[in-house]
Amino acid sequence: xxxxxxxxxxxxxxxxxxxxxxxxxxxxxxxxxxxxxxxxxxxxxxxxxxxxxxxxxxxxxxxxxxxxxxxxxxxxxxxxxxxxxxxxxxxxxxxxxxxxxxxxxxxxxxxxxxxxxxxxxxxxxxxxxxxxxxxxxxxxxxxxxxxxxxxxxxxxxxxxxxxxxxxxxxxxxxxxxxxxxxxxxxxxxxxxxxxxxxxxxxxxxxxxxxxxxxxxxxxxxxxxxxxxxxxxxxxxxx
Amino acid sequence: xxxxxxxxxxxxxxxxxxxxxxxxxxxxxxxxxxxxxxxxxxxxxxxxxxxxxxxxxxxxxxxxxxxxxxxxxxxxxxxxxxxxxxxxxxxxxxxxxxxxxxxxxxxxxxxxxxxxxxxxxxxxxxxxxxxxxxxxxxxxxxxxxxxxxxxxxxxxxxxxxxxxxxxxxxxxxxxxxxxxxxxxxxxxxxxxxxxxxxxxxxxxxxxxxxxxxxxxxxxxxxxxxxxxxxxxxxxxxxxxxxxxxxxxxxxxxxxxxxxxxxxxxxxxxxxxxxxxxxxxxxxxxxxxxxxxxxxxxxxxxxxxx
Numbered sequence: 170x171x172x173x174x175x176x177x178x179x180x181x182x183x184x185x186x187x188x189x190x191x192x193x194x195x196x197x198x199x200x201x202x203x204x205x206x207x208x209x210x211x212x213x214x215x216x217x218x219x220x221x222x223x224x225x226x227x228x229x230x231x232x233x234x235x236x237x238x239x240x241x242x243x244x245x246x247x248x249x250x251x252x253x254x255x256x257x258x259x260x261x262x263x264x265x266x267x268x269x270x271x272x273x274x275x276x277x278x279x280x281x282x283x284x285x286x287x288x289x290x291x292x293x294x295x296x297x298x299x300x301x302x303x304x305x306x307x308x309x310x311x312x313x314x315x316x317x318x319x320x321x322x323x324x325x326x327x328x329x330x331x332x333x334x335x336x337x338x339x340x341x342x343x344x345x346x347x348x349x350x351x352x353x354x355x356x357x358x359x360x361x362x363x364x365x366x367x368x369x370x371x372x373x374x375x376x377x378x379x380x381x382x383x384x385x386x387x388x389x390x391x392x393x394x395x396x397x398x399x400x401x402x403x404x405x406x407x
Numbered sequence: 408x409x410x411x412x413x414x415x416x417x418x419x420x421x422x423x424x425x426x427x428x429x430x431x432x433x434x435x436x437x438x439x440x441x442x443x444x445x446x447x448x449x450x451x452x453x454x455x456x457x458x459x460x461x462x463x464x465x466x467x468x469x470x471x472x473x474x475x476x477x478x479x480x481x482x483x484x485x486x487x488x489x490x491x492x493x494x495x496x497x498x499x500x501x502x503x504x505x506x507x508x509x510x511x512x513x514x515x516x517x518x519x520x521x522x523x524x525x526x527x528x529x530x531x532x533x534x535x536x537x538x539x540x541x542x543x544x545x546x547x548x549x550x551x552x553x554x555x556x557x558x559x560x561x562x563x564x565x566x567x568x569x570x571x572x573x574x575x576x577x578x579x580x581x582x583x584x585x586x587x588x589x590x591x592x593x594x595x596x597x598x599x600x601x602x603x604x605x606x607x608x609x610x611x612x613x614x615x616x617x618x619x620x621x622x623x624x625x626x627x628x629x630x631x632x633x634x635x636x637x638x639x640x641x642x643x644x645x646x647x648x649x650x651x652x653x654x655x656x657x658x659x660x661x662x663x664x665x666x667x668x669x670x671x672x673x674x675x676x677x678x679x680x681x682x683x684x685x686x687x688x689x690x691x692x693x694x695x696x697x698x699x700x701x702x703x704x705x706x707x708x709x710x711x712x
Contacts, residue, residue: 296480296482298478298479298480298481298482299481299483299484301460301478301480302477302478302480302481302482303494303495303498304460305475305478305481306475306495306498306542306546307475307498307499307500312497312498316484316494319484320484320485
């Protein structure tokens, strides 16, 4: 138990001293989470809307695929993305292997099915008649989609929280695609892995605490956004 | 009068079943037409076809004005009443500058001006229905289609809304078709009535004429002529409860079958030699098995069925 206590103390010292290395890793982690989530939302929201609201052949298969995609093993995704990015492989020309951009792509692939599946589920549970009425009033497809996203915002923000959370937590795909390079592709989670392997438990715990703090802060911000209600002038009449 | 929508021989299927057959309908500017019928008669299907939301499998339709439809389950978005009306105007293609004014005017016309800032979730059922109707009205469409705008409201809210809606709908340039299942609502709102029974047009004409002189016994039965007496010379006479009165000096003798409690006393189900009918009775009405005397006035007779 002694080393755990030592580790905790070391962690507090590191955090209090504002260690440059820690700040660098935090920066990489935030950039990776931000861009991968943005890409997943940009592609996933329209896809989720189409799968949730559309009426076409293959829609069920698409939904099943998105749901299955939420359980994609990150190591496998990392492996496939890494293989595709190898020099000589189909996407080798992009020179993304062992870069932060490559990591972002891999993480976006992991987040995409989460956003698609949760968005589709959220817009499907909107009350009957809300979107039909908008169509009957002449709303364009785009307007109907925006209305659906706005009305299903609790589910859409849940999808965003899940995507950000998975980006923060990801190790396997990050290491395989990014190579876990100090100062470039190393995120908090993958840095913890390295420190533990090297026996640096103090730094590992310190990084772990920072990671947990980030997760909590971002989840809190998004939850406030999610639960925000414009103040009603009057309460619900009984 | 300008005809804004004209439909001939409309037939439509839903779920592989033909639910509408051979309906003709003309909607003219300045007129309100009620589409009446029991549940499952095809009223909402007809409205969906007129609105262009459901394709007709047969028949021809010509629209000479833009058609706006207020669905029965037209849920409001989770924002203010005013924002909901403005959103409808945006979807309809009204420029931003004109939206606020038209939305406020429509809310006011339906007695919902004071609800403008209220969030949709904080509205009562009757208030939400007013906002829903206001957003349809605000579009100022040439043809306005309303699907059961008063369903699911309690009696006072319904009566209030019916009164306000009647005034708001009347507009010389607008044709309105409204699906109803209550003939009292049709009486209050409509210039003309189309009765659908089993997906087919069963009666059509000016409201008073259709309600008071139904074309067939089936239409009469649907319109509240619940009493039915076989006549000596063949044919049948159908009566509403209001056509029969308990009267010791009456010339018809009847036996009480059932007492049905209603608002101000009872409605008696009575057996006569020629059939059965209903009559209103006070709280101290006779009970089952008692023999009473009746005076019958009015009703409709059909020569042969």
